[in-house]
Amino acid sequence: MNEITILMTLATVHFVALMSPGPDFALVVQNATRFGRQTGFYIALGLSFGILLHSIFSLTGVSYIVHQHPTLFAVVQIAGGSYLLYLGIGALRSVWSRWPQRHQSSDLANDPSLLLSSRRQAFSRGFTTNILNPKALVFFISLMSSLVPSAMSIPGKVAALVILWSLSLAWFSFLAWALSTKRMQRKLGSAAIYIDGLCGVLFSGIGVTIFTQVISSL
Template sequence: MNEITTLLTLLTVHVIALMSPGPDFALVVQNAGRYGRQTGISIALGLSLGILLHSILSLTGASLLIHQQPMLFATLQAAGGCYLLWLGIGAVKGVLLPILRPASSPLKTATPLRVIANRKQALAKGFTTNILNPKALVFFLSLLSTLVPVDMSFGGKVTAIAILWVTSFSWFAMLAWLLTGKRLQKKIQQWTPCIDGICGVLFVTIGSMILFNLIQQP
């Protein structure tokens, strides 16, 4: 398999993985429609930077070292699971509180809490969500170790990393751009509680599964 074929295969697999619903996808959907296009694109940049770091760590062998150190990998899993669980609980709580709060205090429920105040926070949230996801570490380690041969040229490896980063940013930025169109944004804002609830349940489910699998390990 020559390098061009390898890179095309890598691109295809990565695009399919990006389109699959997961924490990264849910984070863009949950926040872009609510906080606007710039916030959505900042989250996309943060997510893609996390993927860039995962790619570099995988190709340099650092991810393999982390994966082969039980305590270190368990710590990463615990941190990632807790972070996703925290995101999920916060989203679900934001949906339930206005419902459960007494009707006698309407002023307190009139304005929803803005969890992202600026672009730097959005970028940081995107980066943290991706880099703390242990499934992402395992995915990129498996993907790159399987498709990228050890003897691939330095230029080929740099190109592989660039493909993963550019494709990731382009996909999430396009998603944020589409979700913040005027017509669609109005509809999304109407369905914000439902979207937050679904994304919150997704975060809680994935985070709980990570922690449960961690506890079940001998």
């Protein structure tokens, strides 16, 4: 395969993976629905840079070394599982505290203090969620080792990194934009508490699954 074909294949596989529901997808849905477009974009930016770093680690062999070293990989799994549990429990606690007022409308997107706080934290939350996900580490090792040959030129590898980063930013930004239009906000506003609950269950479930995998591998 020539490099153009390799890059097109890489882009296709990565884009299909991006659209699959998971922690990254859920994080954008949860935050764009509650806090609006700006927060959703910063989440998307953080996720895309996490994906870029995973891609660089995979191309340079760092991720492969971590994956092949049981102790290092266990540390990554524990850190990732803990962070997802933290997000999940936080979402569920938020649902619990808001449940008595679930039928009352609350315009979270117009709360200036909340927006400022979200703006500062959204990028790091997106980045941390992606970079600490051990499943993402394994995925990019598989993706790069199977589709990007070691003999590929430096410009080709740089193009691969740019494609992975730009596709990730474009997809998650589009998702944040689509969920934060006025029409979607009206439709999803009353369901925000249920979306938070589903995301909380998803984050917690994946976190528990990761811990189970770590324990079973000991």
